[in-house]
Amino acid sequence: MVFTESSSGLYAQKMKTKTLIGIDHDLHKSGITVIEDGVIKECTTLPLWNMFSFLNCYYGDAGCLVVLEDSTLGKSANWHKGGKQTAANVGKNQAISIILREFCDAHKLTCQCVPPSGYSKLFDDEALFRQTTGWEKQTNKDARASCAIVWGR
Numbered sequence: 001m002v003f004t005e006s007s008s009g010l011y012a013q014k015m016k017t018k019t020l021i022g023i024d025h026d027l028h029k030s031g032i033t034v035i036e037d038g039v040i041k042e043c044t045t046l047p048l049w050n051m052f053s054f055l056n057c058y059y060g061d062a063g064c065l066v067v068l069e070d071s072t073l074g075k076s077a078n079w080h081k082g083g084k085q086t087a088a089n090v091g092k093n094q095a096i097s098i099i100l101r102e103f104c105d106a107h108k109l110t111c112q113c114v115p116p117s118g119y120s121k122l123f124d125d126e127a128l129f130r131q132t133t134g135w136e137k138q139t140n141k142d143a144r145a146s147c148a149i150v151w152g153r
Contacts, residue, residue: 018063021055022150024142025068025096027089031146035153040135043143048096052103060108067149070097070113114149123148 024031030051034042046054058064072094097113104111122128123144130136133147 019058019061019065020150020153021058021064021066022146022148023051023066023068023100024145024149025051025093025100026142027092027096029142030096031140031142031144033143033147033150035147035150040133040147043133043135043137043139043147045140045142051100055103055109056107058107058109062110064109066100066104066109066111067153068097068100068111068113069116069145069149070094071116072097073113073115117148120148123151 018037020033020035022031022033022035025048027048029045029047031045032042032051032054033040055066058066071090101111101113103109122132124141126139126144129139129144129147133151135147139147
């Protein structure tokens with residue numbers, strides 16, 4: 001469901017999504033996956049500035065849904081086992097999430113935020129990931145995590 005505001009108020013409409021873009025963002029390099037009609041077209045990592053250029057290719061595409069991991073939605077957003085440095089890194093990643101949402105809004109991209117789900121064995125093990133998804137190119141955990149965000153949607 002997509003919620004749209006009109007002169008008569010807020011209403012929900014079903015969205016026919018053909019392109020899903022999953023982003024597991026980080027301060028320097030982020031995982032990004034593109035799935036079109038259920039098939040992975042890209043699963044890689046990009047520096048933040050390159051990701052903006054990449055996303056700009058989908059400017060105003062009504063059939064595109066960008067799905068971001070947002071740690072503020074998860075239980076662990078307020079508790080940091082790793083101490084001050086981990087807390088600082090989480091804060092930076094949350095800022096990147098805000099910037100990506102604002103970028104999507106400014107570029108007319110529908111954006112949905114989801115809580116972190118953690119890694120499953122499927123997305124932690126590259127061989128199992130390839131076997132299950134059919135993606136043949138090499139990936140790292142960040143790329144596979146971005147796929148986990150949109151796989152099966």
